[in-house]
Amino acid sequence: MLTVNAIAATSATDPLVRTTVERRDLGPRDVLIEIRYAGICHSDIHTVRGEWGDVPYPLTVGHEIVGTVAEVGAEVSRHATGDRVGVGCMVNSCRTCDNCKAGQEQYCLDGNTGTYASVDRDGTVTQGGYTTHIVVDEDFVLRVPEAIPYEKAAPLLCAGITTYSPLSHWKAGPGTKVAVVGMGGLGHMAVKIAVAMGAEVTVLSQTLGKKDDGLAFGAAHYYATGDPATFEVLKNSFDLIINTVSAPIEMASYLRLLRLDGTLVSVGAPPEPLAVPVFALFGNRRSFAGSSIGGIAETQEMLDFCAERDIAPEVEVIDAEAVNEAYERVMKSDVRYRFVIDVDTLR
Ligand code: NAP
Ligand code: ZN
Ligand code: ZN
Numbered sequence: 001m002l003t004v005n006a007i008a009a010t011s012a013t014d015p016l017v018r019t020t021v022e023r024r025d026l027g028p029r030d031v032l033i034e035i036r037y038a039g040i041c042h043s044d045i046h047t048v049r050g051e052w053g054d055v056p057y058p059l060t061v062g063h064e065i066v067g068t069v070a071e072v073g074a075e076v077s078r079h080a081t082g083d084r085v086g087v088g089c090m091v092n093s094c095r096t097c098d099n100c101k102a103g104q105e106q107y108c109l110d111g112n113t114g115t116y117a118s119v120d121r122d123g124t125v126t127q128g129g130y131t132t133h134i135v136v137d138e139d140f141v142l143r144v145p146e147a148i149p150y151e152k153a154a155p156l157l158c159a160g161i162t163t164y165s166p167l168s169h170w171k172a173g174p175g176t177k178v179a180v181v182g183m184g185g186l187g188h189m190a191v192k193i194a195v196a197m198g199a200e201v202t203v204l205s206q207t208l209g210k211k212d213d214g215l216a217f218g219a220a221h222y223y224a225t226g227d228p229a230t231f232e233v234l235k236n237s238f239d240l241i242i243n244t245v246s247a248p249i250e251m252a253s254y255l256r257l258l259r260l261d262g263t264l265v266s267v268g269a270p271p272e273p274l275a276v277p278v279f280a281l282f283g284n285r286r287s288f289a290g291s292s293i294g295g296i297a298e299t300q301e302m303l304d305f306c307a308e309r310d311i312a313p314e315v316e317v318i319d320a321e322a323v324n325e326a327y328e329r330v331m332k333s334d335v336r337y338r339f340v341i342d343v344d345t346l347r
Contacts, residue, residue, distance in 0.1 A: 039064030
């Protein structure tokens with residue numbers, strides 16, 4: 001057992017504090033990773049604040065993890081000491097259900113093992129990436145291409161794959177019009193990836209405050225959702241809308257922006273239900289869908305895609321001490337565009 005420095009939440013309301021977590025001894029198929037950077041996802045905040053349900057406190061969150069392989073178990077074949085690697089939102093799955101066999105481990109019918117707050121196979125609660133080391137089964141460890149700097153690779157492990165997967169599944173590409181709602185961590189990656197796939201991208205943000213950035217990321221158009229005229233001008237426009245907003249949105253207005261057979265996919269996960277008026281679906285035979293992260297093979301595909309296309313998130317690297325302040329800034333949509341913890345500041 002390895003005891004390592006970490007930051008943890010102890011309740012829904014108290015600030016995160018420094019502590020330690022235990023890492024299991026290396027099993028034959030395990031990889032010990034020395035973590036370098038860990039991204040801050042809004043899901044970390046929903047989780048520690050108890051917005052998604054009961055929390056097994058104390059809990060260390062973080063599922064955008066990159067670092068270097070420090071040691072491997074006897075049977076590990078995919079990774080070697082010194083490799084640049086990453087871990088995303090899940091660390092195991094049943095591997096035998098139809099969805100796992102189809103490479104869709106995120107939809108494991110038995111429930112995938114989350115990187116944090118899940119019950120691991122040894123009965124302990126999984127602890128995430130705001131820490132110096134993690135032990136993960138080799139099948140759930142990704143290769144981080146040399147072309148992507150460590151700190152920029154971290155957000156790809158959740159924000160990158162969560163937007164890449166629906167963009168790929170719903171075939172964003174040349175000739176398609178894609179709107180991205182909310183330009184935070186996920187949203188800005190959705191813009192960059194959809195642009196790289198060849199789609200015509202429109203950003204729908206609360207204000208025009210980040211318009212220059214959105215256009216620099218390759219978006220063709222940028223509208224403020226705070227202006228009611230936006231919903232008139234853009235009616236019946238999009239093939240695909242990716243909603244990344246962490247709070248409920250007024251669904252009818254957004255659904256009406258879809259053209260014939262268009263789909264609105266929510267990756268945003270507010271604790272409250274999203275109310276869908278069916279009449280907003282009837283027009284243009286619209287669809288409303290959800291999407292959760294991506295499979296392991298697809299996550300590797302996304303990392304390689306980003307390396308080849310020179311796509312990377314915009315990050316603000318912070319010390320471990322600044323996590324609580326960073327959470328407050330995320331809550332105010334004051335993030336450009338992902339906070340990443342320099343885990344060396346925890347050593
Ligand atoms: P984030 O960085 O906080 O970005 C969310 C963005 O939504 C904000 O930047 C803001 O964009 C907009 N927004 C926030 N509050 C709003 C409100 N009240 N009304 C309208 N717009 C608002 O969060 P994130 O890390 O990208 O995560 C976004 C959501 O995705 C969270 O709910 C998270 O839990 C979820 N998530 C889901 C998955 C999955 O697998 N499905 C994976 C990761 C995260 P503007 O400033 O541009 O308006
Ligand atoms: Zn996440
Ligand atoms: Zn399964």
